[in-house]
Amino acid sequence: MPRSSIFLPEHHRRLALGWLLICLALVAALFWLLPRSQINSSVLALLPKQQLAGVPEDVSDAFSKRLDRQLMWLVKPPEGAQRDNALNAWLQKLQKLPALQQVEGPMDDASQRQWGLFFFNHRNALMDAATRARLSAGAAAQSQWILGQVYSAFAGVSGKELTGDPLLLVRASQMAQQQNGAGMTLDNGWLVAKDTQGKSWYLLHAELRASSYDITSSKQIVGQLDALKTQFEAQWPGAKVLERGTVFYSNYASQQAEHDISTLGVASVVGVFLLILLVFRSVIPMLLSLLSISIGALAGAVMTLLVFGEIHVMTLVLSTSIVGISADYTLYFLTDRHVHGGQSTPLESLKKLFPALSMAMLTTVAAYLMLLIAPFPGMQQLAVFAAAGLSAACITVMCWYPYLAKRLPIGPTPGLGLILCWLHAWRSTKKLRIGLPLAVLILATIGGIRLHVDDDIGQLQALPGDLLKQERQIAALTGQSNEQKWLVVYGDTAEQTLQRLEALEPRLAQAKKEGAVAGYRLLGLPSMQRQQADLALLTQRAPQVAAELKQAGLNVSVANVSPQWVTPQAWQHSVISQGWRLLWLSLPDGRSAALVPVNGVSNGAAMQSLAQAMPGVGWVDRKSEFSGLFEQYRVMLSWLLMLAAGVICAIYLWRFRWPHGLICCIPTLLSLAMGVAALGLSGHSLNLFSLLALILVLGIGINYTLFFTNPRGTPTTSMFAVFMAVVTTQLTFGMLVFSSTQAISSFGIVLSSGILTAFVLSPLTLPGKKRGSNK
């Protein structure tokens, strides 16, 4: 089919019908996809998935998912008689929430007994490190220790205990467990932390039924918990509740994004529509813009969901920015119809505008697709969303508007006088031609000097002060901060994992001694290899210990040294793994992993090399790792941008020759410089996101230059359309500046200042004065 044939009425009608069918299919697809997809609001989900310290992806995924579902509270009840009532009231309220499962408060007497019983029944398998050391040193060390315990008035060793467990193995392992208690005491079954004023804070724990990423359910549960908390603190004067959990953060982030979408999005749309209404003085262009924007959003959403299975809130916020760009296509076409509607048919207009429209669409789509280079799911989603959305919006204009725009009122180019004035000034006033770029250059230099680089991923997420305060309090009380730093130990089987964990133990103790970390939590589940070695040791020492005790006057029987193996399954189903189960993971194929949370890390590099030196151990420090990655990609993108700018300049020089070619480079280069400088001037810092914005500045800004350098002569109508495009783009990207998330806000700053500069300076590329008379 020859290319021009699509402009024949019957062919074009077929195209329009085909596009209608595609749009209907897209609507159907959206309804099919929506219930099967989720909205993701985790900041970490924006980050690249690979490269996590070599830990198998399914393992780290399963752990992050699990950790994200955890919730904990520290409750300070009113003092005195009301204490237990208040604590139980809070516990019961949590237990009644359908969104929570496994709400754990105090360990009741029955579980405490079960706990003791499990230890007793498996005492030969659950030997603690101190006992192992004593038994290895010799029978005397153990018998001396037993004597010390028995003679102590306050140790409370009873005859019954000595008869059942002559080596006091249960007592020793429970003492070791207490050492592991991380600054918390047990009070009537509750885990309690004391603050500096000596007030007690009681620990409760629960798990979310749904993933905390699920936007509606997290909003609901956080709302319920807030209400409970307010009610509780009002009912019990002096009571206080502290909370910790990913859901609180992700809910905050999604609330913020929702707020951004609703206010910024609405402001953008209203601004664009008002502008259209003002310029065209008709509602038809407004409705048509709405149609192309909606179809663009529809196509963008469907493609994103198809490719990624989910959509991130950050993508949604950034996607509001394509409203402005997709409105451009409508405006190009409608401006032409508005001015020339009397002289040419709609299809003739389309034929005339087709190269410009498709060129503009292709450059912008190409710029967005460049974002795919960065391995960040959020940016990749935006790229897919924008590429699909912009193409669909443009195709809608091409296929439908020749019919839909028939009743558009006809009139002269709005603001024609002003445009001519502006262009004339550029051509004739030397001050403007030289002065303005020079002024921009000075401004860009000042901004550039004040600019600093910051790759901290904390920028991505603005944390609310209240949550941060609670977080600090919890960290101070429990000595466990939410640093998201841990070692992952993994292996092909549970046994291999446990053996690796045991090999890690002395290294960790050494690291703690050297001050690299303040503390760590190791799973109390011994490998089968260790259990067998311990049993052999027990079998050897038990008769010797009994003999020595007898000599000292303590007549006890020889300890029973039958095997009492503890398998990972038995451990997981027992009460003793309560509070530890989270740290153990067994995949269906047998591969297993254990998490070793580490706190107070002062030497991350030492931990990194510790992990690297051992097979199956990974050091996970998400924040530093990602900040490093940010830097890496920021540098990579800088080179890429320079290359792109260089190629563009070379093309200009080749096409327009010296010196005009060089002049044509100026707007492009200065728009990039101003985009970056605006960050410095507004006190923001440069990061990866600024560079991603620069790619768009290059992709969108170049259009303006292209139009002005078009040697066939640019009609004022096109120029007006370019002006409208800039204003709508400013209305949308400019809005992002007001986002409460810093990363998005700085993205907006770079884009709007860069594009504005590109537009303002673009007349510089107009061919010399002699051609101006053609207009």
Next chain:
Amino acid sequence: MRRLVFLMLGLFSLSVHAVTLDDLQQRFSQQPVLRAEFSQQRSVSGMDQKLNSSGILVISRNDGLWWQQEKPFALSLLLTDSRMVQTMAGQPPQTVTAQNNPQMFQFNSLLTALFHADHRALEQNFTLDFSDRGQGNWKLVLTPKTSPLNRLFKTITLEGQTFLNNININDMQGDVTQIRFFNQRTEPKTLTDAEKQHFSS
């Protein structure tokens, strides 16, 4: 009127002579250093033999408690504000700090509270029954009310006059421990150099 005055006089004189827990606490707190010898007998159910031990102890208001069992084997227990160290011949000292094991530390701090008749510390964990036995003799029965103490001890009974003389501990398992203190001395009022070494170890 006269009867009222008489009654008030009677009440007044009563309050002069009766010993209260507050008096005791005040009296004990006025002794900067107390030294004593102890002998302890533990009867563990199911064992025919009684377990006898003896030794010395030093309580310093500022430095803590040092408990030295000498017979039948040497074992020392040092208890300060921040740590508890148990030392046995031929074994590395076992140190428990409030940070690494608050549970056990809290438990052992009760020991100090016992010797100081520290009202408030004791009341957090026990119901107190104080009685004046006449002629300056007194008796304090402690019944644990919090877990895990209430699963270990039935009662802890303190008896004394000028000083604490006896501690009787009744375990939940039916075991009984009796500790007798004698030869109490409050002079010199500061720790000797040798004693200081124990506390700084």
